[in-house]
Amino acid sequence: MVASNGRLKIALQKNGRLTDDSLGLLRSCGLEFEFQKQSLYSPCRNFELDVLALRDDDIPEYVQDGVAELGIVGENVVLERGARVKQLQRLGYGACRLMLSVPLRSSIRSLRNLRGKRVATTYPNTLNKFLRSKKLRCEIVELSGAVELAPTLDVADAICDIVSTGTTARVNGLRPLLSVMESEAVLIANPKAFADKSKKSLIDRLLIRFSGSLQARGKRYIMLNAPVNAIPRLKQIIPALKSPTIVPLAEEGMVALHLVIAENVFWDVMERLKSAGASDIIVVPIETIIQ
């Protein structure tokens, strides 16, 4: 039994692919707690929040039933379990897709060829919904794991399983046919949690922190010096989030520019800024951006 002590509860995957990133996200929001896989819940020292460690499959139901007001879980699991929860934020990690695949030598080449075939999956509800939307009848073989072995064991002609890249499928002698859904980790909430004033205010405060941390992810803060007359050229190069801050320097005719830049364009922009006259470029990580 989890104590109903007025504190907010957030359910995380106890031990799996989403665990480290979910803990990292909470910690990047300044939340301090000891997380032990073996203990059901870990209280935060500096926020009215308890972290519950659960199996990912159970998280949507527990959030729906109010055992925890919040939860972090893959969208794929939320959809499969059909839980009545509110999706608050996509979290940018745990990216994967639910993929229909067939054995390399299979004669199945298109979705239409699947008609009447046996498809093994641990996602029967999502697959069923998808097939219905395509007006396709198949025999769904529901398994609880090791779905990729089903064609070899001749219990299925195709499989529908989660993959993050094509590698797993290929190792098992499978060829991807079609993506059924794309997924990533999401923050979900019990819709009734917002009716409680103090819970709502805690959730709102957490959401601001989550957004700040997600905003900062993949971004860098850059400071550089440049001659005043280089500013127009530099501004053209900078894909800044907002207009850069420009500060005059003690040295006549020189300014400092401060800006935020996305990691994925970072090196390209850096090289171009340098050839346009920037010098003394300093790059620092950003912890959060509160807008």
Ligand code: ATP
């Ligand atoms: P649990 O013991 O909690 O039930 P699990 O074995 O069901 O764990 P994991 O394999 O840890 O779950 O995956 C958790 C989630 O990570 C998935 O539901 C999915 O959203 C995401 N994910 C990302 N990449 C992959 C992948 N390659 N295979 C499986 N899941 C992935």
Ligand code: ZN
């Ligand atoms: Zn699971």
